[in-house]
Amino acid sequence: MSVTTLPSRRLxxxxxxxxxxxxxxxxxxxxxxxxxxxxxxxxxLTYPLGLGVWLAFTDTTIGRRGVFVGLENFQYLLSDPLxxxxxxxxVFYTAVATFGKFALGFWLAxxxxxxxxxxxxLRAIVxxxxxxxxVLSALAFWWIYDPQFSIISYLLVDVLHLRATNVDFLxxxxxxxxxxxxxxxxxxxxxxxxxxxxxxxxxxxxxYEAAMLDGxxxxxxxxxxxxxxxxxxxxxxxxxxxxxxxxxFQLVYAITRGGPVNSTHLLATLAFQRGxxxxxxxxxxxxxxxxxxxxxxxxxxxxxxxxxxxxQQGESND
Amino acid sequence: MTEALAPSAKSxxxxxxxxxxxxxxxxxxxxxxxxxxxxxxxxxxxxxxYWMAITSFKPNAELLNYKxxxxxxxxxxxxxxxxxxxxxxxYPHWLMTTMSVAIGATFISLFSSTLAAYAIERLRFxxxxxxxxxxxLAYLVPPSILFIPLATVxxxxxxxxxxxxxxxxxxxxxxxxxxxxLIGYFKSIPYELEECALVDGATRLQILRRITLPLAVPGLxxxxxxxFTLSWNEFIYALAFIQSSANxxxxxxxxxxxxxxxxxxWGALMAGSLLGSLPVAIFYSLFVDYYVSSLTGAVKE
Numbered sequence: 154m155s156v157t158t159l160p161s162r163r164l165x166x167x168x169x170x171x172x173x174x175x176x177x178x179x180x181x182x183x184x185x186x187x188x189x190x191x192x193x194x195x196x197x198l199t200y201p202l203g204l205g206v207w208l209a210f211t212d213t214t215i216g217r218r219g220v221f222v223g224l225e226n227f228q229y230l231l232s233d234p235l236x237x238x239x240x241x242x243x244v245f246y247t248a249v250a251t252f253g254k255f256a257l258g259f260w261l262a263x264x265x266x267x268x269x270x271x272x273x274x275l276r277a278i279v280x281x282x283x284x285x286x287x288v289l290s291a292l293a294f295w296w297i298y299d300p301q302f303s304i305i306s307y308l309l310v311d312v313l314h315l316r317a318t319n320v321d322f323l324x325x326x327x328x329x330x331x332x333x334x335x336x337x338x339x340x341x342x343x344x345x346x347x348x349x350x351x352x353x354x355x356x357x358x359x360x361y362e363a364a365m366l367d368g369x370x371x372x373x374x375x376x377x378x379x380x381x382x383x384x385x386x387x388x389x390x391x392x393x394x395x396x397x398x399x400x401x402f403q404l405v406y407a408i409t410r411g412g413p414v415n416s417t418h419l420l421a422t423l424a425f426q427r428g429x430x431x432x433x434x435x436x437x438x439x440x441x442x443x444x445x446x447x448x449x450x451x452x453x454x455x456x457x458x459x460x461x462x463x464x465q466q467g468e469s470n471d
Numbered sequence: 472m473t474e475a476l477a478p479s480a481k482s483x484x485x486x487x488x489x490x491x492x493x494x495x496x497x498x499x500x501x502x503x504x505x506x507x508x509x510x511x512x513x514x515x516x517x518x519x520x521y522w523m524a525i526t527s528f529k530p531n532a533e534l535l536n537y538k539x540x541x542x543x544x545x546x547x548x549x550x551x552x553x554x555x556x557x558x559x560x561x562y563p564h565w566l567m568t569t570m571s572v573a574i575g576a577t578f579i580s581l582f583s584s585t586l587a588a589y590a591i592e593r594l595r596f597x598x599x600x601x602x603x604x605x606x607x608l609a610y611l612v613p614p615s616i617l618f619i620p621l622a623t624v625x626x627x628x629x630x631x632x633x634x635x636x637x638x639x640x641x642x643x644x645x646x647x648x649x650x651x652x653l654i655g656y657f658k659s660i661p662y663e664l665e666e667c668a669l670v671d672g673a674t675r676l677q678i679l680r681r682i683t684l685p686l687a688v689p690g691l692x693x694x695x696x697x698x699f700t701l702s703w704n705e706f707i708y709a710l711a712f713i714q715s716s717a718n719x720x721x722x723x724x725x726x727x728x729x730x731x732x733x734x735x736x737w738g739a740l741m742a743g744s745l746l747g748s749l750p751v752a753i754f755y756s757l758f759v760d761y762y763v764s765s766l767t768g769a770v771k772e
Contacts, residue, residue, distance in 0.1 A: 173674055176674065176675070176676050177675055177676070179594060179596075179675070180596075182590070182594060182675055182676070183590050183594050186586040186587060186589055186590035186594065187586070187587055187590050187591075187602065189579075189583030189586060189587070190583040190587035190606070190646050190650060193579070193583060193639075193642050193643065193646060194606070194609050194643060194646060194647075197621065197624070197639060197640050197642070197643045198612060198617065199609075200624065201617050201620040201621045202612060202616075202617065202620070204620040204623065204624065205616060205617065205619060205620035208620055208623070213623075257512075260508070261512050264505055264508060264509045264512070265509075267505050269505065269509075273759075275509075275513065276759075276763065277755075277756070277759040278513060278516070278517065279512070279513070280755075280762065280763070281516065281517070281755070282516055284700060284762070285520070285704075285748040285751060286703065286704040286706070286721070286747060286748060286751065287722075288704075288706050288723075288725070288726055289523075289722060289725065289743075289744035289747050289748050290520075290523075290744070290748075292523075292725065292740055292741070293519040293522055293523040293741065293744060294519060296522070296523075296737055296740070296741060297519065297522060299737075301535075302535060302737075304522060304542060307542055311537065339515070339516070339519070342512075342516065343516070347763060351763075396611060396613055400613035400615035401615075402614075402615050402707050403706045403707065403722075406706075406710075420615075421616075421707075424615070424619060425618070425707070425710075425711070428619040428622075429618070429619065429622065429710075429711050434619055434622075434623065438619045438620060441615065441616040441617075441618075441619055442616070444615065445616065448611070448613070448616075452608075452611055
C-alpha cells in the first residue's frame with residue numbers, strides 16, 4: 154500500500170453548496186447509493202419471482218391474460234408422466250453430476266496443490282471449460298457424440314478395436330442421459346477444482362507437520378486434516394453447484410432438446426418447452442415454481458455449512 | 472535447537488507449503504501419483520476445444536471420412552468455414568450485438584454494485600447486514616425459474632426482441648455477484664484512510680471517488696471482467712427474449728440459426744463456436760489472475 158497523500162486537503166476551506174451538503178447527508182446518501190442496485194433487483198428479480206408464482210396459479214397463455222385457476226396447473230403436473238420424468242431426471246442428473254464433479258474436482262485440486270513447473274499456466278488452462286460459453290462447448294460435445302462421426306466411437310472401434318459398432322450416444326434414453334451428465338461434469342470440474350484449491354491453500358502446513366511427526370499416513374492426513382478443514386468451503390461450493398446443476402438448461406437444450414422421446418428433459422427445459430415454445434405461460438411457470446422447494450433445500454444446506462464454520466473456528470468471524 | 476538442525480528445518484519449511492512434497496517422495500512415485508493423472512485431466516479438459524478448433528479448419532471431405540484421413544490431424548486446412556461464417560451469415564452482426572449487450576450490462580452492474588457495496592460496507596446503517604444478505608440471496612435465484620415471468624415483464628415494458636431488454640435483465644445476476652466481490656474488497660481497505668479524509672473535510676462522495684475507488688481498482692477489474700464473461704455466455708434470457716435473427720447474441724444465434732435442416736454443417740458450427748469462444752478466451756488469458764482471485768474470493772465470502 155503506498156497511499157501517502159490525501160488529495161482532498163485543498164478542499165478544506167471551500168464553502169460547500171447545498172447540493173454538496175445534501176449529498177453528504179448520510180441517510181440521503183445511503184438511499185441514493187442503494188437505489189440503482191435495489192431498484193434493478195426489485196423490478197427484474199423480486200417482481201418477476203412473485204409474478205411467476207402468481208402465473209403458476211393462472212391459465213395465462215402468450216397473448217392472453219389468464220384467470221386464477223387455483224391448483225389446477227399443479228394437479229395437471231402431478232398427473233403428467235412427463236413432469237415426473239423431468240423431476241426424476243433433474244434429481245438424477247444433479248446427484249450423479251455433483252458427485253462426479255466433486256470427486257474429480259477435489260482430486261484435481263489436490264493434484265494442483267503440489268509443486269511442479271508451469272503451475273500457474275496449468276491452473277489457467279484448467280479453468281478454460283468454465284470460461285467458454287456453455288452452449289458453444291455443448292455444441293462441441295454434440296459433435297463428439299455424433300452417431301456416425303463420433304471421435305469416441307472412432308477410437309473405440311477403429312483404433313482400439315474394443316467394439317464392433319459405433320456407440321449410440323444420444324439415440325436412446327439411458328446413454329443420452331449419461332452423455333449429458335458427462336458433459337456437465339466436464340464443464341463443472343474447473344469451478345470445483347479452483348474453488349477447492351483456494352480452500353486447500355488456506356490450510357496451515359503446520360497441521361500436516363504435526364501429523365507427520367505423529368506418524369500419520371497420507372490417507373490419515375487427508376481424512377483427519379484436509380477433509381474436515383475443507384468441509385465449510387465444500388458445503389458452500391456444493392450448494393452453488395447443486396443449485397445451478399439442478400436448474401441447468403443450456404447443455405440439455407443445446408445437445409438433446411429433451412429427446413430422445415422426452416427422456417432427458419430437465420425441469421428447466423420442460424418449462425421452456427411448455428412456457429415459451431408452447432405458449433402455455435401458466436403451466437411453464439408452474440413447472441418453474443415446482444423447482445423452488447429443491448432450491449430451498451439446497452440453500453438450507455448452505456446455511457448449515459456456514460454455521461458449522463463458525464463452530465469449527467471457535468469464533469464469530471465473518 | 473542446534474545449529475545443525477536449522478538447515479533441514481528450513482528446507483522442510485519450504486516444502487511444507489505443499490504438504491505432499493516430502494523427501495521420501497521419489498521421482499517415480501511423483502510421476503504416477505501426480506503427473507499421470509494431471510495429464511489425463513488436462514487432456515480431457517482440453518480435448519473438446521482441440522476438436523472444435525481442428526473441425527473448423529477441416530475441409531468437408533476430410534471431415535466425414537475417417538478411413539482415408541487421420542481425424543486427429545488436418546491434411547489440407549481450409550478457411551472455407553470461417554469465410555462462410557463471416558461473409559454469408561450475420562455472424563459479424565451477432566458478434567457486435569453480443570459485445571454491446573455485454574459491455575452495457577457490465578457498466579450498469581459495476582455502477583450500481585459499487586454504490587451498493589460502498590453503502591453497505593462503508594456507510595454502515597442499521598440493517599445494512601440484512602441488505603447485504605438480501606443481495607446474496609438474490610444470487611441464489613437461478614435464471615431458469617425467472618425467465619417465464621421475466622418474459623411477460625419484458626413484453627409489458629415494450630422491450631421484447633430488443634437488446635436493451637438483455638442489458639437491463641443481465642444485472643439481476645451480475646449485481647449480487649459484483650456487490651459481494653466489492654464488499655470484500657472494500658473491507659480490505661483500511662477505514663482509517665477514510666477517517667483521515669473526513670477529518671480533513673472531504674465529503675463522502677469525494678472519499679469514494681478519490682480514495683476508496685482508486686484503491687479498489689483490482690476489485691473493480693475482477694468484477695468487470697467477470698460480468699463481461701457472464702453476460703457474454705448468458706443463454707436462456709437471450710433465447711427467450713429475442714426473436715429476430717438480427718438481434719440475437721452469438722450463443723443463441725449459433726444454435727438457432729446455424730443448426731438448420733437435417734444435415735448439420737459441422738465445420739461452420741464449430742467455426743462459429745470457436746470464434747464465439749475466442750473473445751472470452753483472449754480476455755481470460757489477459758486477466759487470468761483476476762479471474763482466479765474473484766472466483767475464489769466470491770466463494771470465500
